[in-house]
Amino acid sequence: MGKDLVLTGVRYNWATSIFYIIYMFVEVPSNILLKIIGPRYYLPLLVVGFGLVSLCTAFVKDFKDLMVARAFLGIFEGGVMPGIAFFISCFYKREELYLRIGIYVSGASLAGAFGGLLATVYVIHRQVCRSRSSIQIGPNSSVGYGIRPNPYVAKHLLL
Numbered sequence: 001m002g003k004d005l006v007l008t009g010v011r012y013n014w015a016t017s018i019f020y021i022i023y024m025f026v027e028v029p030s031n032i033l034l035k036i037i038g039p040r041y042y043l044p045l046l047v048v049g050f051g052l053v054s055l056c057t058a059f060v061k062d063f064k065d066l067m068v069a070r071a072f073l074g075i076f077e078g079g080v081m082p083g084i085a086f087f088i089s090c091f092y093k094r095e096e097l098y099l100r101i102g103i104y105v106s107g108a109s110l111a112g113a114f115g116g117l118l119a120t121v122y123v124i125h126r127q128v129c130r131s132r133s134s135i136q137i138g139p140n141s142s143v144g145y146g147i148r149p150n151p152y153v154a155k156h157l158l159l
Contacts, residue, residue: 005063015066022074030079031086039087046083050076081108 007015034042053072060066088100 005060005066007063011063015063015070018067019070019074019077022071023078026075026078027082031082034079034083034086039083043080043083043087046076046079050080 005011030046050073053069053076057066057069057073060069085101085104088104089097092100
């Protein structure tokens, strides 16, 4: 990736930093939008957007495209993590909430740790180190999860 996108000098640092800068500025406004729009539509929109942007990251051609993709990724992911934490806080008492949020944050960390490991195993096993198709496995699953049918409305699809 570094050779394909010519990530020399501080370009890699900018590609990493733009995500976190935008993520930081989106967290609070996203929770305000979550409260206005409601989690039924807003959280799946963020998850699908996150998956689509992650999927499109496989097709970036230069540094400018990478920066745009990372900026949009910061917009969508900046709303998902605090939005789900806020959504969880609507259902539990304060003393029950600590454990649930701890499990949620730990699960996100474990997913990041084992996701990279599983991707590495996949790439080595399939010997597609030069192919970008292996990058698309995770985003496809998150897009599919975000657009899944409501189990209470579409019970006939779940049989």
